[in-house]
Amino acid sequence: MALGEPDELIALLAAGIDVRPCRSAEELEEHLEGLAGREDVGLVLVTEQAAQLNQEALNEARRRQGLVILVVPTLTSHRRMSERALSLLLEEAAGADLLAREAEEGPHGEVGETPMPV
Numbered sequence: 001m002a003l004g005e006p007d008e009l010i011a012l013l014a015a016g017i018d019v020r021p022c023r024s025a026e027e028l029e030e031h032l033e034g035l036a037g038r039e040d041v042g043l044v045l046v047t048e049q050a051a052q053l054n055q056e057a058l059n060e061a062r063r064r065q066g067l068v069i070l071v072v073p074t075l076t077s078h079r080r081m082s083e084r085a086l087s088l089l090l091e092e093a094a095g096a097d098l099l100a101r102e103a104e105e106g107p108h109g110e111v112g113e114t115p116m117p118v
Contacts, residue, residue: 003031004047008074012045025054032061044069 002012006021013019022028028050035041044067051058051071061067 001035001041001043002045002047002072003028004045004050004074008047008049017045022050022053025057028054029057032057032065032067035061035067036065042068045072046070047072047074049074 002009002017002019003022004019005023009019009021020031022031028046032044035044044061046058046069048071058069058071062069
């Protein structure tokens, strides 16, 4: 199952994945609630832009429904939200931060992330 903007879901639909377009926070929440108790859905892909609409609903679906929700990047997303979400999911599953990054201090004392080598 995939949730997100209609134009970003076309490739997933072409790959045979069941998709549900989300244009608002309410629509995302409705789709997530509709997945409650469905045994035929093991993984829910949510585009970064859709995830930003209602992060609270995603967290609630994970907590209450036990859904495995993976935030995925799209051609138009640039916020690295999907990378952070994947890291948290892997950390929860494995009990360790598998995508660990070294923190480095910026010029103003802020802590940032060091990019992973490619």
